[in-house]
Amino acid sequence: MATLKLYELAGADPARLLSPYCWRVRFALAAKGLEAETIVWRMTERDRIAAHGAQKVPVLLHGERAVAESFGIAEYLEDTFPDRPSLFGGAGGRALARFVNGWAEATLMAGLARLIIADIPKVLTPEDAAYFRATREPRFGMALERVQEDRETKVEAFRQAIHPLRMTLRSQPFLGGDAPLQADAIAFGPFQWARVTSPFRPLAPDDPVEAWRQRMLDLHDGMARRVPAFYD
Numbered sequence: 545m546a547t548l549k550l551y552e553l554a555g556a557d558p559a560r561l562l563s564p565y566c567w568r569v570r571f572a573l574a575a576k577g578l579e580a581e582t583i584v585w586r587m588t589e590r591d592r593i594a595a596h597g598a599q600k601v602p603v604l605l606h607g608e609r610a611v612a613e614s615f616g617i618a619e620y621l622e623d624t625f626p627d628r629p630s631l632f633g634g635a636g637g638r639a640l641a642r643f644v645n646g647w648a649e650a651t652l653m654a655g656l657a658r659l660i661i662a663d664i665p666k667v668l669t670p671e672d673a674a675y676f677r678a679t680r681e682p683r684f685g686m687a688l689e690r691v692q693e694d695r696e697t698k699v700e701a702f703r704q705a706i707h708p709l710r711m712t713l714r715s716q717p718f719l720g721g722d723a724p725l726q727a728d729a730i731a732f733g734p735f736q737w738a739r740v741t742s743p744f745r746p747l748a749p750d751d752p753v754e755a756w757r758q759r760m761l762d763l764h765d766g767m768a769r770r771v772p773a774f775y776d
């Protein structure tokens with residue numbers, strides 16, 4: 545089989561893999577039982593991925609082929625390795641995973657960003673920290689510190705916004721049902737991003753979403769638990 549390599553975003557510590565999107569791909573690879581070498585990448589190294597026609601990570605190299613976009617990579621793995629465990633559980637599951645992807649972007653990524661964004665530069669290389677601030681502050685129209693100001697209060701709105709996730713996980717251990725699917729990895733990615741970059745805890749200890757997050761950390765021999773993070 546052609547070798548698999550994955551460009552992954554890291555902080556100043558190369559072991560601090562922090563991209564929510566790269567984590568989704570890590571879970572997809574593990575679910576398929578595939579090994580991929582990590583190529584540590586930083587945001588200020590655009591040329592390295594531009595050579596593969598990409599502007600963002602994750603970028604998966606499979607032999608001579610380069611595939612970008614976390615959802616597209618999961619689909620690529622599903623279609624290229626159909627005899628291995630399914631990431632989506634069929635065509636309907638794949639279609640629904642697209643909804644989870646959109647919901648996670650709008651609700652989880654956007655909601656968590658308001659709680660942790662100013663902590664992120666502290667774990668990046670100095671070059672990436674400057675780039676991150678210079679590119680993100682215009683998007684928010686304010687200093688990163690102001691975005692996450694008053695987060696102890698703002699966290700309540702986040703917890704309310706993720707109620708659909710909580711309701712689902714009250715009646716089943718994973719979004720996929722009794723066992724995880726890629727939809728679980730998609731929803732988990734943002735929480736992994738948060739724990740790797742910030743000491744601020746977005747979930748209450750007794751939240752069913754927290755229990756699910758712990759189950760996700762246990763998957764694949766604790767693959768996601770092992771990286772440098774601020775809490776379990």
Ligand SMILES: N[C@@H](CCC(=O)N[C@@H](CS)C(=O)NCC(=O)O)C(=O)O
Binds near residue numbers: 562587
């Ligand atoms: N929709 C893309 C998003 C990928 C993305 O935003 N990656 C970030 C890292 S978390 C990135 O490469 N950013 C580069 C930059 O900001 O210049 C996916 O699902 O893969």
